[in-house]
Amino acid sequence: MRLETSFDGLTFSNPLMPAAGPLNGDYEKLVFLLKEGLGGIVTKTISTSLPQIPKPCIYGDRDFVMNSELWSEHPLRKWTDEFLPKFKEINDKPLIVSVGYSEADMEVLIPKLDRFADAFEVSTHYVGTNLDIISRIVETIRKHTKKPLYLKISPHIPNPEAFAKTVHEAGANGIVAINSLGPTMKIDPLKRQIVYGNAAGYVWTSGPSIKPIALATVYKIKKAVPEMTIIGVGGIKSADDVIEFLLAGASAVQMLSAALLRGKDLYRKIIADLPGALDKYGFKDVQEVIETTLINPTRYELEAPVVNFDTCTKCRLCERICPYFAISFTNKIIVDPDKCFSCGLCVAKCPVGALYFSAFEEGL
Ligand SMILES: Cc1cc2nc3c(=O)[nH]c(=O)nc-3n(C[C@H](O)[C@H](O)[C@H](O)COP(=O)(O)O)c2cc1C
Numbered sequence: 001m002r003l004e005t006s007f008d009g010l011t012f013s014n015p016l017m018p019a020a021g022p023l024n025g026d027y028e029k030l031v032f033l034l035k036e037g038l039g040g041i042v043t044k045t046i047s048t049s050l051p052q053i054p055k056p057c058i059y060g061d062r063d064f065v066m067n068s069e070l071w072s073e074h075p076l077r078k079w080t081d082e083f084l085p086k087f088k089e090i091n092d093k094p095l096i097v098s099v100g101y102s103e104a105d106m107e108v109l110i111p112k113l114d115r116f117a118d119a120f121e122v123s124t125h126y127v128g129t130n131l132d133i134i135s136r137i138v139e140t141i142r143k144h145t146k147k148p149l150y151l152k153i154s155p156h157i158p159n160p161e162a163f164a165k166t167v168h169e170a171g172a173n174g175i176v177a178i179n180s181l182g183p184t185m186k187i188d189p190l191k192r193q194i195v196y197g198n199a200a201g202y203v204w205t206s207g208p209s210i211k212p213i214a215l216a217t218v219y220k221i222k223k224a225v226p227e228m229t230i231i232g233v234g235g236i237k238s239a240d241d242v243i244e245f246l247l248a249g250a251s252a253v254q255m256l257s258a259a260l261l262r263g264k265d266l267y268r269k270i271i272a273d274l275p276g277a278l279d280k281y282g283f284k285d286v287q288e289v290i291e292t293t294l295i296n297p298t299r300y301e302l303e304a305p306v307v308n309f310d311t312c313t314k315c316r317l318c319e320r321i322c323p324y325f326a327i328s329f330t331n332k333i334i335v336d337p338d339k340c341f342s343c344g345l346c347v348a349k350c351p352v353g354a355l356y357f358s359a360f361e362e363g364l
Pocket residue numbers: 019020021022044045058065066067069070071072098123152178179180206207208210233234235236254255256257258
């Protein structure tokens with residue numbers, strides 16, 4: 001099955017790349033990622049100064065990561081003289097070099113990194129929300145390179161559509177959506193301390209919990225500027241998630257936190273799982289998913305869900321969670337159509353899929 005995706009003159013053997021972070025922080029780590037079979041490789045964000053990173057800096061929960069990491073702890077010279085020349089010798093995948101942050105940084109970074117990059121990704125995480133400043137950063141980069149250019153949007157940018165239009169007009173090819181969410185906070189009640197946090201007490205949150213925000217940002221941007229390339233990132237943990245991002249409007253995806261939480265071999269697993277996931281949803285290849293137009297059949301009237309008694313295990317979870325007190329149990333689950341609001345919570349939460357809306361099953 002063809003997993004290939006192409007855009008802006010670049011071809012990726014599959015749509016999964018690593019997102020900028022600790023796993024692409026030096027030569028050795030880039031080599032590890034290359035061996036995992038990813039469609040393209042991305043570097044950690046490189047800048048002109050060295051960051052001061054508060055430690056500890058990566059907290060992991062079940063479905064989210066919190067971090068106070070900044071950009072690469074290695075100086076630009078280390079990247080240009082050691083990591084990237086060595087990596088270029090063995091790399092056969094498109095290499096996206098991540099850079100940050102200001103116009104002045106770009107004047108230094110782009111000329112020095114251009115010969116190593118197949119494309120640039122620009123972090124705007126610490127740049128603020130002023131679109132004039134962001135536009136000037138793009139124009140500055142464009143003075144020094146013709147390579148594909150992707151601006152990475154952070155969730156604290158208030159208007160993703162305006163951000164996309166601005167950077168498109170300034171000369172960017174696309175958007176990487178999204179960076180980590182924040183500022184957020186982690187408190188240790190026993191120690192009465194902020195163990196994980198920067199000097200102001202904050203961290204950035206990423207991982208499966210932020211996937212809904214990332215998906216909506218991809219969708220918003222694709223609707224606002226359809227001709228722009230979107231690389232989706234934020235919360236991906238499975239091949240099914242990759243497909244969701246492609247349906248929302250992305251042409252490729254990146255992942256970091258799920259690999260931090262579940263293991264670095266997750267990249268390899270997702271690529272291996274992708275053909276099966278495409279098949280399960282009736283797609284012949286990755287390109288077909290990208291070209292599919294997502295439909296949104298908003299309904300204001302919907303009949304109460306139906307119970308499949310052959311599947312129902314009588315666990316009664318639906319009865320306990322129904323917000324409208326419409327579900328009761330006398331030997332079997334009974335949904336009271338007069339009380340039911342057709343909210344869908346029981347359908348979503350039933351562990352064996354025994355509740356369903358007949359309208360959706362009929363594809364109406
Ligand atoms: C520990 C850590 C370090 C990160 N460092 C960078 C970075 O240097 N540059 C950047 O653009 N994003 C950075 N990010 C953000 C990720 O690239 C990504 O956008 C975000 O984590 C959402 O994707 P995920 O949920 O798959 O991790 C970092 C995230 C984490 C967790």
